[in-house]
Amino acid sequence: PKTLIAIVGRPNVGKSTLFNRLVGKRLALVDDLPGVTRDRREAHGRLGDLEFRLVDTAGLENAAGGSLEARMRAQTEAAIAAADVVLFMMDARAGLTADDERFADLVRRSERPVVLLANKAEGKAGADAAYEAYRLGLGDPLPISAEHGEGLGDLYDALVPFF
Numbered sequence: 001p002k003t004l005i006a007i008v009g010r011p012n013v014g015k016s017t018l019f020n021r022l023v024g025k026r027l028a029l030v031d032d033l034p035g036v037t038r039d040r041r042e043a044h045g046r047l048g049d050l051e052f053r054l055v056d057t058a059g060l061e062n063a064a065g066g067s068l069e070a071r072m073r074a075q076t077e078a079a080i081a082a083a084d085v086v087l088f089m090m091d092a093r094a095g096l097t098a099d100d101e102r103f104a105d106l107v108r109r110s111e112r113p114v115v116l117l118a119n120k121a122e123g124k125a126g127a128d129a130a131y132e133a134y135r136l137g138l139g140d141p142l143p144i145s146a147e148h149g150e151g152l153g154d155l156y157d158a159l160v161p162f163f
């Protein structure tokens with residue numbers, strides 16, 4: 001597949017959960033480069049009939065050199081720059097944080113197309129909790145639950161234009 005999708009956001013919002021769901025058993029680590037990209041994960045993902053390359057970001061454990069913030073930033077910037085479309089994820093249960101704003105700034109300045117995901121929005125409280133994400137200025141938030149597989153039809157609709 002040619003379309004490259006990057007999942008971006010502060011730690012713990014659920015990026016890897018979505019990555020694993022979209023990659024399923026097709027996980028193949030194709031990236032094992034030194035430095036800030038070492039723990040970037042890229043694999044072949046699928047959603048319905050859409051097939052794409054999917055990048056998960058912000059695994060920090062093995063990153064080399066610099067402050068934590070600098071490493072996260074560099075890894076995220078590289079993934080955004082390479083992406084055809086960015087999935088920016090926030091945690092609807094936690095609400096917006098200063099870190100969300102910082103990561104969102106990187107996406108805004110890149111001028112890459114972005115789909116805003118309000119994750120952990122399962123259940124009836126989900127859509128309400130997602131509302132806060134409007135403040136990021138990245139468009140309409142899409143309530144999803146990466147863990148429970150909710151909202152993926154809407155994600156599909158949002159991604160179709162990039163294929």
Ligand code: GDP
Nearest residue numbers: 011012013014015016017119120145146147148
């Ligand atoms: P990452 O740091 O952004 O990659 O986040 P992870 O994918 O590692 O998830 C962080 C935590 O959030 C884990 O405990 C997940 O089980 C949890 N999580 C992920 N998606 C959801 C979701 O849709 N709903 C809820 N309630 N928890 C989730």
Ligand code: MG
Nearest residue numbers: 015016058059
């Ligand atoms: Mg992760």
